[in-house]
Structure formats: C-alpha cells, structure tokens
Amino acid sequence: MKDIQVKKLIEAEKKRQKKVINLIASENYVSKDVLEALGSELTNKYAEGYAGKRYYGGNEIVDKIEQLCVDRALKLFNLDPNEWHVNVQPLSGSPANLAVFTALVPRGGVMQKDGTTSITGKIMGMALDQGGHLTHGQKVSATGKFWQQIPYGLDQTTETINYDQLRELAMKEKPTIIVSGYTAYPRIIDWKRMREVADAAESIMMVDMSHIAGLVAGGVYPSPFDYADVVTTTTHKTLRGPRAALIFVKRDARELNKKIDKAVFPGLQGGPHVNQIAAVAVALKEAATPAFRKYAIQVVKNAKVLVDELEKRGWRLISGGTDSHLILVDTWNDGKKREPLVVTSATKAEAGAGAITGKEASDRLEKHGIIVNKNAIPFDKRLPADPSGIRLGTAAETTRGRKEKDFKAIAKKIDEILRK
Numbered sequence: 001m002k003d004i005q006v007k008k009l010i011e012a013e014k015k016r017q018k019k020v021i022n023l024i025a026s027e028n029y030v031s032k033d034v035l036e037a038l039g040s041e042l043t044n045k046y047a048e049g050y051a052g053k054r055y056y057g058g059n060e061i062v063d064k065i066e067q068l069c070v071d072r073a074l075k076l077f078n079l080d081p082n083e084w085h086v087n088v089q090p091l092s093g094s095p096a097n098l099a100v101f102t103a104l105v106p107r108g109g110v111m112q113k114d115g116t117t118s119i120t121g122k123i124m125g126m127a128l129d130q131g132g133h134l135t136h137g138q139k140v141s142a143t144g145k146f147w148q149q150i151p152y153g154l155d156q157t158t159e160t161i162n163y164d165q166l167r168e169l170a171m172k173e174k175p176t177i178i179v180s181g182y183t184a185y186p187r188i189i190d191w192k193r194m195r196e197v198a199d200a201a202e203s204i205m206m207v208d209m210s211h212i213a214g215l216v217a218g219g220v221y222p223s224p225f226d227y228a229d230v231v232t233t234t235t236h237k238t239l240r241g242p243r244a245a246l247i248f249v250k251r252d253a254r255e256l257n258k259k260i261d262k263a264v265f266p267g268l269q270g271g272p273h274v275n276q277i278a279a280v281a282v283a284l285k286e287a288a289t290p291a292f293r294k295y296a297i298q299v300v301k302n303a304k305v306l307v308d309e310l311e312k313r314g315w316r317l318i319s320g321g322t323d324s325h326l327i328l329v330d331t332w333n334d335g336k337k338r339e340p341l342v343v344t345s346a347t348k349a350e351a352g353a354g355a356i357t358g359k360e361a362s363d364r365l366e367k368h369g370i371i372v373n374k375n376a377i378p379f380d381k382r383l384p385a386d387p388s389g390i391r392l393g394t395a396a397e398t399t400r401g402r403k404e405k406d407f408k409a410i411a412k413k414i415d416e417i418l419r420k
C-alpha cells in the first residue's frame with residue numbers, strides 16, 4: 001500500500017487485535033479468504049437491481065456471485081428455495097431491519113387535533129434495557145420514529161422472557177410484527193411459543209438472529225426457521241463473516257418477499273456492495289463445514305466455563321448463566337450474589353463497597369488487555385453510558401483456538417482486575 005498513513009494505522013489495528021483478549025460478544029475474526037473477497041476488484045462494480053434485472057451493464061459475473069451467495073445462505077440453514085427467499089444485499093443489520101419494517105409495517109402520518117401525527121404501525125420488540133436492539137423500535141432509532149414500539153421485557157425474578165405476559169401484551173396491542181432475537185440475552189428463545197403468540201395476535205413473526213446465527217448454523221442453538229415468517233441476521237458475529245446482513249423471508253400468498261426486496265432496493269439502498277456479498281458467500285461456505293460445527297460447540301462450551309468460573313468467584317450473572325456465546329455480568333454490586341435477585345441499586349452505598357459500574361469495569365479491563373463492552377442489565381437504574389454491567393462473548397477468542405482451560409484463566413484474570 002502506498003498510503004503510508006493508512007497502512008500504518010491498519011498495521012497498528014492488526015497488532016492491537018492480536019494483543020488483546022477480545023470478549024466483545026458481537027465481534028469475530030474472519031478468514032483470509034473472506035478478507036480477500038472484501039478487498040477484491042468487485043468493489044469497483046455497480047449492480048443496482050437483482051440478478052438478471054440490473055440497471056447497469058457488465059453484471060454477468062456479479063449475477064453469478066449474488067446467486068451463489070443466495071444458494072449458500074439457503075443451504076446453510078437447510079431451507080428449500082421453494083419455501084424460503086433470501087435477500088443478500090443489506091449493507092448491515094440496521095438497514096436490514098429497517099427494510100423489513102418499511103416493507104411490512106404501515107406508517108400513519110395522519111395529523112391529530114393536537115397537531116401530533118398518528119403512527120399506526122406497531123412493532124413489538126424487547127426494550128433496550130432488557131436486552132433488545134436499537135432497531136427493534138427504540139425511540140432513538142428511525143424504527144421508533146416511523147413506527148410505534150410496544151416494548152416487552154423480562155421476568156424480574158428469572159431475568160428470562162415471560163411468554164404469558166408477552167402474549168397478554170400482544171393480544172392487547174395487536175402489533176403488526178413481533179420481533180424476537182436480541183442483542184444481550186444469553187438464553188435460548190422458545191421460537192414455538194413466539195409463534196403461538198404471533199398467531200394469537202395475528203402478527204408477523206420476525207426473528208433477528210444476528211447474535212446466534214453461527215450457533216444456529218453449527219446446530220448448537222435451535223433454528224428459528226421452523227416458526228418465523230422473516231429472519232434477519234448480520235453475518236459478522238458468531239457467523240464469522242464480513243460486516244453485512246441477510247433477510248430470509250418465508251414464501252406464501254402474502255408475498256412478503258417481494259415487498260422486502262423492493263424495500264431493500266430501490267426503497268432504502270442503491271448499488272449493493274458486491275465485494276461484501278462475495279465475502280458473505282465465502283463465510284457461508286466455511287460455516288457449512290464440520291470444522292465450523294466444532295467451532296460452534298466450543299463457543300458454547302467456553303461460555304459455560306466462563307460462567308462457572310465467574311460465578312464461583314461470586315459474580316452475579318444475568319439469568320444465572322448462558323445457553324449461548326453471550327454472558328451478562330452484574331458488576332454493580334459488591335461481587336456477591338443478590339439473594340433474592342433485586343432491581344439493581346442506583347447508588348454506590350446501596351450497591352456495596354466492591355461495586356463497580358459497567359464503564360469502570362470495561363475501562364479497567366481494557367487497561368489490562370481484555371476488551372468487553374459496558375452493558376445495561378435488566379431493570380437497570382443506571383444510564384446506558386455508565387450502566388450496571390458488562391457483556392462478554394466467546395466467539396472471537398474461540399476462533400483463535402482458545403478452549404476451556406484458557407477461559408478458566410480469563411475468568412480468573414477478570415476477577416482479579418475487577419477486585420483490585
């Protein structure tokens with residue numbers, strides 16, 4: 001590379017990535033092949049439209065790449081192309097979710113007597129502080145500005161989804177769409193029950209499986225495809241691909257797939273990033289191998305070891321543990337278990353002498369080479385900029401070959417750093 005400034009910065013970031021222990025639950029390390037596809041000449045090409053129906057010439061090869069990606073995406077999740085459609089063009093998770101809502105959830109826009117504008121479409125999504133994602137209808141996101149979010153949450157005692165409450169709320173609100181699949185929820189989601197709720201409320205069932213896609217592909221987390229109408233996913237978390245997203249849509253008489261395709265292009269995006277699509281295709285092939293299945297098994301094993309070792313040292317884990325790659329630690333207490341579980345305390349005096357906020361914990365760990373993110377915990381009384389916990393994940397370090405004994409050592413180190 002001739003640009004020395006950028007080259008040096010890339011080298012520095014490469015070094016940083018090698019040096020640290022990366023426990024960011026949404027990050028991973030891609031293969032050289034994925035990087036090669038991303039850095040290829042495919043980035044030069046405009047390809048607005050879909051395979052066979054482009055608005056630019058010269059797309060014969062690009063059509064083959066996009067079709068290959070489609071075929072591999074369906075195959076990886078055992079989907080019959082007659083039953084499922086997949087759009088491989090979303091640039092990332094937020095535009096993918098926005099495209100689904102744009103296509104399927106009606107917007108109001110009727111001026112009310114008091115001058116406000118009515119919003120008719122309801123998106124039922126988990127509240128941010130309970131583990132939901134911004135793009136599941138939170139107010140600060142476009143998805144919460146164009147549509148009304150009906151937030152749902154967790155049971156305060158178990159810190160897991162209360163499906164009966166969820167059903168009650170859904171029946172009362174009758175949202176157009178119910179979103180499950182979260183950004184900070186360690187447990188297995190009962191897709192069948194989500195389907196029952198969606199059917200009862202006559203809602204569309206959407207699953208955002210961004211965090212768990214690699215675990216679903218690896219067969220260590222239940223697949224949502226037997227139940228959902230729409231499944232979105234980013235491709236760069238446990239799936240270990242480039243930053244991009246996919247939208248899977250069940251084919252039926254409603255032709256949701258056609259609406260969603262139109263919302264992606266020309267609704268929200270112009271030319272797809274063909275280099276990114278090729279890189280996704282590479283990652284999807286990798287994810288279909290026995291080696292990837294072994295990887296997915298190890299990711300969950302490592303997370304369970306991390307849970308056990310932290311718990312042994314007195315740390316309270318949200319929901320008491322994990323079924324996935326993801327762990328939420330309540331750092332804002334004195335390092336002891338809360339008995340019984342209570343709403344997190346707002347002040348240090350209430351929290352106990354050893355309490356440490358999520359921000360303090362994350363900053364302190366980073367100084368010692370462990371990278372995590374601060375995270376709100378359910379029913380958090382603190383603000384998102386300095387919440388009561390941290391989120392940990394095992395996907396990235398498992399890619400680097402770390403096993404149970406390594407995660408035992410990592411847990412010990414985390415405990416020592418946080419108690420200093």
Ligand code: DSN
Pocket residue numbers: 025026093133183
């Ligand atoms: N930022 C991602 C995460 O960390 O979960 C979701 O967009």
